[in-house]
Amino acid sequence: MTPRTTPAFRLPRRRALAAAAVGVAAVLTLSSCSAEAKNSGGDSGKGSGAKTRTVTDIAGKVEVPAEPRRIVSVDFYSPAALVDLGIKPIGVVEGFDDPDPNLRPKKYHDALGKTATVGTYYELNIEAVAKQDPDMIFAETRFLRKGELERLQGIAPVVQLDASGVGAWEDRTLMIAAAVGKADEGKRQQTVFRKRAAELKTEYADVLTKNKIAVFGYGQDQSTWGTYPAGHFYVPSWDAVGARFRSFTEGEHKGEPGTVSQWLSLEQIGKLSNADILIHSYGAGDFVTSLSKNTVWKNLPAVKNGLVFENIPAAVVSSFEWGTESLNQLDTLLARIDAKAGK
Missing domain, CATH: 3.40.50.1980 (Nitrogenase molybdenum iron protein domain)
Structure with missing residues (x-):
């Protein structure tokens, strides 16, 4: 898929993730x-x-x-x-x-x-x-x-x-x-997906209920950032396991359910202080590394506690079998988060 040049309609790619402002x-x-x-x-x-x-x-x-x-x-x-x-x-x-x-x-x-x-x-x-x-x-x-x-x-x-x-x-x-x-086959596949989601929700109930997460990515030139709320097309697996998302802060969101936050400058990265766990978009490791010189970033609770992780690949779920595969990958990620957060 060839992405638009406008960040509002780009789907996640390996080196960059710009969010779709989904109405x-x-x-x-x-x-x-x-x-x-x-x-x-x-x-x-x-x-x-x-x-x-x-x-x-x-x-x-x-x-x-x-x-x-x-x-x-x-x-x-x-x-x-x-x-x-x-x-x-x-x-x-x-x-x-x-x-x-x-x-x-x-x-x-x-x-x-x-x-x-x-x-x-x-x-x-x-x-x-x-x-x-x-x-x-x-x-x-x-x-x-x-x-x-x-x-x-x-x-x-x-x-x-x-x-x-x-x-x-x-x-x-x-x-x-x-x-x-x-229709019957679609429902059968949905049942498999939901059963797997329920298993993870139970297995990782402690870390999922006690922590608020922020799933975030960066704009086209890495000079801006934004987070993805519950209901956004980039976080269906997190929704399925009952993850708790951080609340948007003042001036950060237009208010449309399921849409990405406003793209904010790096000077406002401190807004992520209300997240216990940070999940950056898949392939955004270079962007996160570049933040290591940012004093505000280094003082975020999640960063200080070593709770910054990369999201699963192909997170934009398009079908139940895709979703089940994503949940299997999320299982591995949640195990890492659980081991770290429980220390």
């Missing part, structure tokens, strides 16, 4: 209560007499093929969920050919690295989408530019996705499973 879609409530599909018995879609189903997405009801065979994903998230369900989309956004372990687990790179691309999730190539002749399209509409949704709908039925808030990504994943007629 909360009010229509999300429409999707959280129902992701089930039902037979409509209609005759529409690709091909004469093709059977269809009606599914619920964030915008309401949409009629899709009963057995979609040519799916194009113009969002970052649905390709991984589809792979988990045994489905390979015929078109995806750029980046799946990149083996960077901080982008996604190797499983998804291997499955989709040679799949046709249709631009980026924030800068689509509509013509490339049409060229694939899809019978279904998945799109996260908050990233579409003006008029693109209508153009996509002129090509094939579009299932509109979004997720913000603690655990909301699970609703999105179940919606994807329902849209392709695999």
